[in-house]
Amino acid sequence: MQPHQNHTQRNSHLLPIAQVSFQSHRRTTLRGVTSLWRDGEFLKFWIGQTISDFGDQITLLALPLTAVITLHAGPVEMGVLAAVAAAPTALFSLFAGVWVDRLPRRRILIVADLGRAVLLATVPIAFVLGLLSMTQLYVVGFAVGTLSVFFVVAYQAYLPASSADRSSWTRTAR
Numbered sequence: 001m002q003p004h005q006n007h008t009q010r011n012s013h014l015l016p017i018a019q020v021s022f023q024s025h026r027r028t029t030l031r032g033v034t035s036l037w038r039d040g041e042f043l044k045f046w047i048g049q050t051i052s053d054f055g056d057q058i059t060l061l062a063l064p065l066t067a068v069i070t071l072h073a074g075p076v077e078m079g080v081l082a083a084v085a086a087a088p089t090a091l092f093s094l095f096a097g098v099w100v101d102r103l104p105r106r107r108i109l110i111v112a113d114l115g116r117a118v119l120l121a122t123v124p125i126a127f128v129l130g131l132l133s134m135t136q137l138y139v140v141g142f143a144v145g146t147l148s149v150f151f152v153v154a155y156q157a158y159l160p161a162s163s164a165d166r167s168s169w170t171r172t173a174r
Contacts (some may be wrong), residue, residue: 005108045159048169052113052151059120059144066123067137077134085141088149103159112151 014061037043067081100108119140127133 002046013130031057048109048113049155052173055113055117055120056148059116062122063123063137063141063144066127066132067134070127070132071134071137073134081134081137081141084138088142088145092149093153096150100150100154100157104155108150108154112154115147116151119143119147 015104063080063085064078067078071077122136123132123140126136
């Protein structure tokens with residue numbers, strides 16, 4: 001190398017690679033990109049996920065409040081309820097990943113959400129019938145936690161693979 005060569009001349013063998021990498025990071029324009037609101041599959045997924053998230057937030061608040069207000073649960077019982085609801089994450093996460101890879105993800109999402117809704121519906125029904133107990137809340141918390149593990153694992157795998165034209169989702173998300 002000659003000392004008087006500039007930086008571009010010394011590294012001319014790198015230019016084609018650098019140009020390719022810079023070209024791939026250019027922002028695409030939205031011309032030609034269809035709206036996600038017109039994609040039926042995405043719209044169904046978005047509506048379902050919104051309902052699911054709404055239900056999750058209610059559950060996080062309602063199950064412990066039911067234990068405290070209705071059953072007058074103390075600190076130990078509340079701690080057990082929290083532990084029972086969180087235990088499935090530690091117990092089943094690895095197994096859930098294997099099952100999700102072998103089963104249809106969309107079906108797992110739907111079954112998990114419907115299962116959680118049915119389980120949680122047993123709480124007000126048991127209350128109205130005068131049968132509500134801490135044992136039922138423990139069972140419901142554990143079962144809902146288990147279905148939630150499968151839902152979360154399936155959700156993380158479903159979104160990237162859900163559209164044949166994933167690039168339109170990515171471009172719109174930017």
